[in-house]
Amino acid sequence: MRIAQISDIHLKPEGELAYQAADTAGALRKVVDHLNHLVPAIDVVLLTGDIADGGRLGSYHLARELLAPLKMPLFIVPGNHDHKGRLADTFPEHAYLNPTPDGPAGGFICYAVEGYAVRLIGLDTVTPGDHGGGLGPERLDWLNATLGDRPDIPTLIFMHHPPFASAVGHMDLEPFKRRDNLCRIIQRHPQVERITCGHIHRPITLRFGGSVATVCPGVGMQIPMDLRPEAPSGFVLGPPGMLIHYLDQSWGDPPALLTHVELVEDHEGQFGGFHPFYDVENPK
Numbered sequence: 001m002r003i004a005q006i007s008d009i010h011l012k013p014e015g016e017l018a019y020q021a022a023d024t025a026g027a028l029r030k031v032v033d034h035l036n037h038l039v040p041a042i043d044v045v046l047l048t049g050d051i052a053d054g055g056r057l058g059s060y061h062l063a064r065e066l067l068a069p070l071k072m073p074l075f076i077v078p079g080n081h082d083h084k085g086r087l088a089d090t091f092p093e094h095a096y097l098n099p100t101p102d103g104p105a106g107g108f109i110c111y112a113v114e115g116y117a118v119r120l121i122g123l124d125t126v127t128p129g130d131h132g133g134g135l136g137p138e139r140l141d142w143l144n145a146t147l148g149d150r151p152d153i154p155t156l157i158f159m160h161h162p163p164f165a166s167a168v169g170h171m172d173l174e175p176f177k178r179r180d181n182l183c184r185i186i187q188r189h190p191q192v193e194r195i196t197c198g199h200i201h202r203p204i205t206l207r208f209g210g211s212v213a214t215v216c217p218g219v220g221m222q223i224p225m226d227l228r229p230e231a232p233s234g235f236v237l238g239p240p241g242m243l244i245h246y247l248d249q250s251w252g253d254p255p256a257l258l259t260h261v262e263l264v265e266d267h268e269g270q271f272g273g274f275h276p277f278y279d280v281e282n283p284k
């Protein structure tokens with residue numbers, strides 16, 4: 001099974017650059033085209049939030065138009081820049097985006113995707129008015145019960161905010177609420193192979209709750225490598241990126257969930273290849 005994860009598009013309405021600098025619509029077009037042409041084909045795409053930059057309806061209309069050519073199923077969780085109501089209205093066929101307020105996760109967008117070799121669990125880490133993100137008691141209880149239902153299937157959890165500090169100073173100002181509770185739940189359910197997030201706009205890997213946590217590069221813009229506490233808030237315009245989570249059985253059981261970072265050319269010829277290895281003269 002091949003799962004692609006994209007994140008942090010930060011779309012503006014048609015014709016507007018994000019922060020007067022980033023052609024986020026152009027980046028998404030290239031990413032969608034890249035996803036459609038990967039070989040072997042991707043089975044499912046996860047979008048981990050910040051679809052729109054300012055939550056305007058025109059941004060979601062553009063997102064719908066630009067994501068429509070995707071050839072594979074798409075699953076979405078919101079980010080702190082999203083407006084959940086407009087997101088749900090724009091993608092009405094994604095019924096999970098419109099949970100009932102008295103639902104099991106307290107009206108938050110939390111859901112499990114069944115039927116694949118890897119079970120996918122989407123979590124909504126966005127509490128209105130709270131930029132830092134976190135999980136309330138209802139969402140944590142829902143997660144614990146949902147993981148308890150199927151302990152035998154490799155599971156990937158996807159959500160917007162990482163439940164850990166990134167060491168990029170300006171991204172760590174507001175800690176993830178109830179991080180320790182989440183950590184204990186993950187420890188209780190060893191089938192969790194991956195907790196994968198967005199929000200930081202650069203690839204990160206660490207151990208969390210005895211599992212492996214990752215952060216996906218951004219589509220719309222990237223945050224530069226600057227691990228000083230006083231790192232200034234800002235971005236660069238590098239190639240857009242994605243993660244490919246791949247359940248691999250090529251060396252037998254147990255299967256391994258691998259995560260590759262994949263970058264996408266944002267202008268033709270940027271990566272300067274393909275150059276075959278086989279005609280290079282090897283030393284004896």
Ligand SMILES: [Fe+2]
Nearest residue numbers: 008050079199
């Ligand atoms: Fe973002």
